[in-house]
Amino acid sequence: MSGRVAPTGAAATPLVAPERLVAGFTRALRRVGVAVATGSAVLYAEALGQVGLEDPDGVYWAGRATLVRRPEDVELYDRVFTAYWSEVTPLRLTQTQVQPVTLALDEEPDQEEIPDDGPTGPDGDIRALRWSAVEVLTERDMGTLTAEEWAEAQRLIAALRISTELRPARRTRSSRRRSGSYPDLRRTFRLNVRHGGVPVERAWREPVERPRRMVFLLDVSGSMEDYSLAMARFAHAAVSSRRAGRVEVFTIGTRLTRVTRQLGRRDVEVALRTAGQAVSDWSGGTRLGECIGEFNNVWGVRGLARGAIVVICSDGWDRGDPERMAVEMGRLSRVARRIVWVNPLKASPGYAPLARGMAAALPYVDQFVEGESIRSLEHLAALVSGAPGGRR
Numbered sequence: 001m002s003g004r005v006a007p008t009g010a011a012a013t014p015l016v017a018p019e020r021l022v023a024g025f026t027r028a029l030r031r032v033g034v035a036v037a038t039g040s041a042v043l044y045a046e047a048l049g050q051v052g053l054e055d056p057d058g059v060y061w062a063g064r065a066t067l068v069r070r071p072e073d074v075e076l077y078d079r080v081f082t083a084y085w086s087e088v089t090p091l092r093l094t095q096t097q098v099q100p101v102t103l104a105l106d107e108e109p110d111q112e113e114i115p116d117d118g119p120t121g122p123d124g125d126i127r128a129l130r131w132s133a134v135e136v137l138t139e140r141d142m143g144t145l146t147a148e149e150w151a152e153a154q155r156l157i158a159a160l161r162i163s164t165e166l167r168p169a170r171r172t173r174s175s176r177r178r179s180g181s182y183p184d185l186r187r188t189f190r191l192n193v194r195h196g197g198v199p200v201e202r203a204w205r206e207p208v209e210r211p212r213r214m215v216f217l218l219d220v221s222g223s224m225e226d227y228s229l230a231m232a233r234f235a236h237a238a239v240s241s242r243r244a245g246r247v248e249v250f251t252i253g254t255r256l257t258r259v260t261r262q263l264g265r266r267d268v269e270v271a272l273r274t275a276g277q278a279v280s281d282w283s284g285g286t287r288l289g290e291c292i293g294e295f296n297n298v299w300g301v302r303g304l305a306r307g308a309i310v311v312i313c314s315d316g317w318d319r320g321d322p323e324r325m326a327v328e329m330g331r332l333s334r335v336a337r338r339i340v341w342v343n344p345l346k347a348s349p350g351y352a353p354l355a356r357g358m359a360a361a362l363p364y365v366d367q368f369v370e371g372e373s374i375r376s377l378e379h380l381a382a383l384v385s386g387a388p389g390g391r392r
Helices: 020-029 038-050 055-066 071-084 133-137 145-157 183-192 222-238 268-280 286-298 324-333 356-364 374-384
Strands: 102-104 128-132 166-175 204-211 214-219 247-253 256-257 309-313 338-342 367-370
Touching: 020 055, 020 071, 038 128, 055 071, 055 338, 102 247, 133 145, 145 222, 145 374, 214 222, 214 286, 214 324, 222 247, 222 268, 247 286, 247 356, 256 286, 286 356, 309 374, 324 338, 324 356, 324 367, 338 374, 367 374
Parallel strands: 214 247, 214 309, 309 338, 338 367
Antiparallel strands: 102 128, 166 204, 247 256
C-alpha cells in the first residue's frame, strides 16, 4: 500500500500501553478532520487484539475497516497512519489487554467531528469509553460459546433473580388502609371499646398474596443438546430462589422424568450431576406429546399444574403424533395459569414455527419467547415474575 509506512521496530519511543496507542491514533485522525465514532475506536482496539502489531498490513486494514466511514477520508487516514505508527514501538496486544478496554481520551475532541453515539460527560464532551465483555456475552448464542465463555455464562445464569407471579390466597391479614373488602370485626371492636361499642373507627382485612407454583418441562433431546444444560441451570436458579413459590422440574424426551429433588441441592454442580444420572434419555429422541400427556395424567390430575405457570423449554421437534400434541396441550392449557414456551430457534433469522410439534402446540401457548442467550433468559425471568399476557 503506497503512501503509508509499516510499524517498525524503532526504539526511540518507549513502550506505551495499548489503550493509549489506540486513543492517540484516533485523536490524530480527529485533528485532521476524520470523524471517528467512539464505538469505532473500541472495534479497532478489539481488532488489534486479534492481529497484533507485528503485521503492518493487519494494523493498517484493521483501522481502515473500523475507523474510516467516508471514501474521502482514506487519503487523510493514510497520511496520519504513516506519521503516527512509524514512531510507535510495536507491541503484541493479548486478549487480556483488550477485554475489557478503557480508552482514556485526555484531549477533548471536537464534538462536531464525532457522531454522538458514545458516553458523554456533563458538558456533552466525550470523557471516556468503557465496554464490558459480560455485556457482549449476554447477547451471544449459548450454542456457540467457548469453554471459557460458557464458564462465565454459568455464573450469570446462577446470579439471575427469579420470582413468580403473586396470587391472592384464602387467608387475610390486617390492612392499614381505611377501606377494604373484608371488615375486621375483632379489631374494630377493640378499637371502639373506649367509645362505648359505637363503631366510630373501623378496621379492615386484605387478602394475603403468595407466589404461584411454577412447573418446568425441559426438553433434553439431542436437538436441544446445546441449550438443555443452560435451561437446567435456569431451573436450578428458580428452585433455589427464595422469592419463587413451589417449583417443579421435569425433563421430557422419550419419557417424563421428575428431577425436582435432584435440583433442590444447593450446590449447582452436584444438583446437575445427580439430575443427569436420574435422566436416562438425555440427548435421545423426542416424543413431546406423549410426555406432556403423561404429565397431565400422573401429575396434572393431582393439581400440580392447576393455576401454575408452566414453562416448556423445547425447540418443538417431535417424532410423535402432532394430533396427540394438540390434545395434550389443550388439556394443559385448561388448568394452567399461563404456558410459556421457550424456543432457542426463535431467534434465528427467518424462523417460522413449521415443525409439526411446534405448530400443533402454538395455539395453546400464551407466550412464545426466545431462549438462545443470557439476555433471553433474563427476559424469561422477568416474564414469569408477573408480566401480562396470560389468557386467564
